[in-house]
Amino acid sequence: MLLKFFNAEGFVFFTHLGSRKVRQMAANPNVSLLFPWLALNRQVNITGRAEKLGAFEAVKCFLLGENNGVTAHAAVEMQLAELVKRLGAEADLLATGASWGGYRIAPETLEFFQGHGPRQHDRFLYTRAADGSWSMEPLD
Numbered sequence: 670m671l672l673k674f675f676n677a678e679g680f681v682f683f684t685h686l687g688s689r690k691v692r693q694m695a696a697n698p699n700v701s702l703l704f705p706w707l708a709l710n711r712q713v714n715i716t717g718r719a720e721k722l723g724a725f726e727a728v729k730c731f732l733l734g735e736n737n738g739v740t741a742h743a744a745v746e747m748q749l750a751e752l753v754k755r756l757g758a759e760a761d762l763l764a765t766g767a768s769w770g771g772y773r774i775a776p777e778t779l780e781f782f783q784g785h786g787p788r789q790h791d792r793f794l795y796t797r798a799a800d801g802s803w804s805m806e807p808l809d
């Protein structure tokens with residue numbers, strides 16, 4: 670999967686709406702995102718809830734990503750923002766007619782694994798509390 674971007678709200682990707690994963694997320698939105706870097710002996714496992722982006726938000730995220738305020742590309746950003754604004758009027762059309770869509774995984778846990786050789790590793794589990802704060806515990 671291409672992780673389009675992530676920010677404090679979550680991890681965003683796009684997919685075909687007829688895909689198996691979309692059917693699975695509809696049945697059970699509790700999902701896991703696994704990022705293994707085998708060559709580095711490193712892995713991040715994220716769990717959380719999958720939320721479908723609204724059509725307008727999907728287009729905005731797809732075109733702009735998270736960096737709405739990057740000054741180096743200010744002119745391009747403004748043109749895109751204008752385009753997104755105009756597409757906003759077509760949001761209902763997109764919502765019914767689009768064959769692709771965006772999903773955000775709002776994280777509930779983040780587990781970082783770093784291997785150090787045979788049977789030696791560090792694991793840290795970050796868990797999000799109801800108030801949005803994070804706690805960390807080392808795992809065996």
Ligand SMILES: Cc1cc2nc3c(=O)[nH]c(=O)nc-3n(C[C@H](O)[C@H](O)[C@H](O)COP(=O)(O)O)c2cc1C
Nearest residue numbers: 670671672673682683684685687688689690691692
């Ligand atoms: C480099 C790469 C990037 C991919 N990016 C995506 C993506 O962003 N969204 C997507 O739905 N599938 C992407 N795919 C295809 C998925 O691996 C997968 O085959 C497809 O989503 C169907 O999965 P499903 O049947 O479990 O839903 C990508 C594949 C590769 C190799």
